[in-house]
Amino acid sequence: xxxxxxxxxxxxxxxxxxxxxxxxxxxxxxxxxxxxxxxxxxxxxxxxxxxxxxxxxxxxxxxxxxxxxxxxxxxxxxxxxxxxxxxxxxxxxxxxxxxxxxxxxxxxxxxxxxxxxxxxxxxxxxxxxxxxxxxxxxxxxxxxxxxxxxxxxxxxx
Numbered sequence: 001x002x003x004x005x006x007x008x009x010x011x012x013x014x015x016x017x018x019x020x021x022x023x024x025x026x027x028x029x030x031x032x033x034x035x036x037x038x039x040x041x042x043x044x045x046x047x048x049x050x051x052x053x054x055x056x057x058x059x060x061x062x063x064x065x066x067x068x069x070x071x072x073x074x075x076x077x078x079x080x081x082x083x084x085x086x087x088x089x090x091x092x093x094x095x096x097x098x099x100x101x102x103x104x105x106x107x108x109x110x111x112x113x114x115x116x117x118x119x120x121x122x123x124x125x126x127x128x129x130x131x132x133x134x135x136x137x138x139x140x141x142x143x144x145x146x147x148x149x150x151x152x153x154x155x156x157x
Contacts, residue, residue, distance in 0.1 A: 008076065009143070016109045022067070033053075043139055050133055066080040080142070086136055
């Protein structure tokens with residue numbers, strides 16, 4: 001299976017897909033949860049409810065992984081490894097609005113360019129300001145990507 005080029009990787013991660021974020025619980029178990037993400041070309045960004053179980057895991061151990069694929073067996077697949085850090089919270093309303101502004105193009109793609117749905121989604125920001133939220137950024141240390149069905153020899157007997 002071939003790795004994705006930089007252009008292919010950026011194009012794939014710009015698609016409105018759901019990622020699976022993996023963290024480690026305090027007792028050492030893997031914990032995987034589906035999340036929306038924003039790829040900025042060098043790091044992954046997430047908007048997270050401050051009381052999410054996986055955020056508690058990240059506060060104890062910032063090492064995370066993120067897996068992304070489309071909902072079929074032959075699409076590109078990407079695995080990202082790195083460290084997460086909190087970059088803002090909804091307690092700072094201005095910083096949170098700036099953070100959410102970064103997401104506007106993501107939501108536009110997610111809703112297929114439907115401006116009414118994007119506007120409706122934007123109203124959700126005010127509700128988020130009433131629940132604790134954090135902006136989480138993942139510094140990437142390793143990217144593993146592949147596509148196609150031409151398995152490397154190591155998988156064969």
